[in-house]
Amino acid sequence: MNLFKDAGHLLRFAALFVIAFLVFWAIRGFVVPRSFGQYGHYRGAAIGEIGARPLHFAGHDACETCHSDVVDVKKAGKHAHVNCEACHGPQAKHAADPGNVTPVKLETAALCVRCHAASAARPKTFPQVNAADHSNGVACETCHQPHSPGMDTPAANAGGAK
């Protein structure tokens, strides 16, 4: 048959094509990460990597395991829903190694006014004071125990500073 007389040329060409495809497939296997496309058009392993980033804030439950005395005082007062680290800052290192990492003592004066300085922009129901008129320079913790700031809680015996 004359029809397949020159088929050899085509077959060589087809073989080249197949080899090129296999080379492409092999390189692609190395270059594209294993988890790409697992959940969608992205690298699935990235989710685990982002989830493995280190913590800085330990979370309220971690505080409660050791400092239940302070938490009990706090629960009874106006600051019941303010989590420890909202004032004390990130304490994951302290929670992981309480013996060697000690939290720094807080500057109460700067801390209280962050939330409680009077401003017309704040919600009217939120307790606010004009620091200069309110205390005349006397430190907040002289009258208010930060963990339970109501005036019915004596400032001295409400836990906290040790």
Next chain:
Amino acid sequence: MNLSRRQILVLLPAAAVAWKAVLAGTPEEAPNYSMSDHWWGMLIDVPKCIGCGNCVRACQAENDVPDGFFRTWVERYHVTDTNMTNPEVISPDGGKEGFPTAAEDAGKYFFVPKLCNHCADSPCTQVCPVGATFVSPDGVVLVDPKYCLGCAYCVQACPYGCRYIHPEKKVADKCTLCYHRITKGLTTACAENCPTGARQLVDLKNPHDPIHAFLKTHSVQVLKPQMATGAKVYYNELDGSVR
């Protein structure tokens, strides 16, 4: 086993396909956490926000956000009685150190905390040319820093201005909804540190999450609903002047 050249050629692609499946394996996942059981979002209770900036500081500490860049920030709106459409909006240093004292004045003031809306149909993930940003199966919009080219298409695409190019890593960066915390059963750093409970992490797939009752009984909005982004940050009592 005698294989002809032809048989080997037929078998090679099949073997390559099988080998890929062997290599893929299963990815690392946090123990006791199943992505298919969660659909994360956030509730912002606008009347509760006092503009203390705790969330902004907490976010920067938790996620090592560089100075001058924000994954979350707080805006203060001042709307006068006669000009609803042009509110005065300030956010000095993202509200990180609070806001200047507002004198008793005409009109109303309120604070609006902002963060990534973790949109279900996110414009930012759709424009990424390399598959570096995506919505995870549990509904969190994340950036893969190893894949990101830093082209900033996504920064332009986000209608809420929630993305930035990290000044040192030169890749897109944004709120991860503290993915490293929520997958371990903790709440986000901003919600953990909010003294008034104005920010709450919500899991829409959890039938016991209080969000379901809250959404039924309150007037809740998302930002820019006309853009149909599927935003999952719900704002309670959001004022009409907020953009």
